[in-house]
Amino acid sequence: MEIRELRYFVALAEELHFGRAAQRLDMAQPPLSRALARLEGRLGVTLLERTSRTVTLTEAGAVLLAEGRAILGAVAAAERRTRQAARTSPVLVLAVKSGTAGGLLAELLDAYRAEPGAAGVDLLLCEAHQQQELLHGGRADVALLHLPFDSTVGLDTEVLHTEGQVAILPSSHPLAGRSRVRVAEVSGLPDLPMARWPGPGGSYPEGPGAEVRNLTQVFQLIALGRTTVIVPESAATDLRHDLAAVPVLDAPPVTTLIAWPPQSRLRAVADLVRVATRL
Numbered sequence: 001m002e003i004r005e006l007r008y009f010v011a012l013a014e015e016l017h018f019g020r021a022a023q024r025l026d027m028a029q030p031p032l033s034r035a036l037a038r039l040e041g042r043l044g045v046t047l048l049e050r051t052s053r054t055v056t057l058t059e060a061g062a063v064l065l066a067e068g069r070a071i072l073g074a075v076a077a078a079e080r081r082t083r084q085a086a087r088t089s090p091v092l093v094l095a096v097k098s099g100t101a102g103g104l105l106a107e108l109l110d111a112y113r114a115e116p117g118a119a120g121v122d123l124l125l126c127e128a129h130q131q132q133e134l135l136h137g138g139r140a141d142v143a144l145l146h147l148p149f150d151s152t153v154g155l156d157t158e159v160l161h162t163e164g165q166v167a168i169l170p171s172s173h174p175l176a177g178r179s180r181v182r183v184a185e186v187s188g189l190p191d192l193p194m195a196r197w198p199g200p201g202g203s204y205p206e207g208p209g210a211e212v213r214n215l216t217q218v219f220q221l222i223a224l225g226r227t228t229v230i231v232p233e234s235a236a237t238d239l240r241h242d243l244a245a246v247p248v249l250d251a252p253p254v255t256t257l258i259a260w261p262p263q264s265r266l267r268a269v270a271d272l273v274r275v276a277t278r279l
Helices: 003-015 018-025 029-043 059-086 102-113 130-136 183-187 215-223 267-278
Strands: 048-050 055-057 091-097 120-126 142-147 156-163 165-170 229-232 243-247 254-260
Touching: 003 018, 003 029, 003 059, 018 029, 055 059, 059 130, 091 130, 091 267, 102 120, 102 267, 120 130, 130 142, 130 254, 142 267, 156 267, 165 215, 215 229, 215 243, 254 267
Parallel strands: 091 120, 091 142
Antiparallel strands: 048 055, 142 254, 156 254, 165 229, 165 243
């Protein structure tokens, strides 16, 4: 298969409409149809079921869509890393979940900036589970991840920090005055159902709590008395005045890691990881 053919197919599989896919690819529709037919003929499978009104993925098409996305992501990553390696003044992209590791992140950036020959660092603020996708897709060079929430599959990592967790509650709530609570006390509040975070695939678990994607969003909902959440202690730094953070005795500790793709050969990545582990 050619990269061009995969790019055509992924656009078709995502749009499920030949006209929209052709427009997205900036090409006419007949060549796109012919390219799909050639690809199906070469593979000996049907990838898309087409009627006069609908286009749907076959089981084989769903497999190729997942594989094609991964391949195109790897190609884009290889292009970016190759260009990055040739730059006289490289710039690293560091992916960080919005609202997390604030103190550690500031300390890391300050320490790395003081290193001789340090590269520039662009921060890429993202939402839950996006750091891994950004690393695998080549849009980020390094990321801060948090166990047990994030997956480290296919990545190299170094442990930076381990901390406890706190419950974030409206400051007027009865539990807000406690010196500590347990998970069952927080998760069992009928008036404040626990917020629900998306899983790696983007879907949310079942439950009555609000669907959230970042800490800014969930803190606003907690202040309005709609939900509550248990988060790492560092996420409660500089907490707004109408919220309270209460330590949760039996919540599992959270470990912050620095992660990077194992195929990375950038000296700047190695230098940043060295500074991070030294801190």
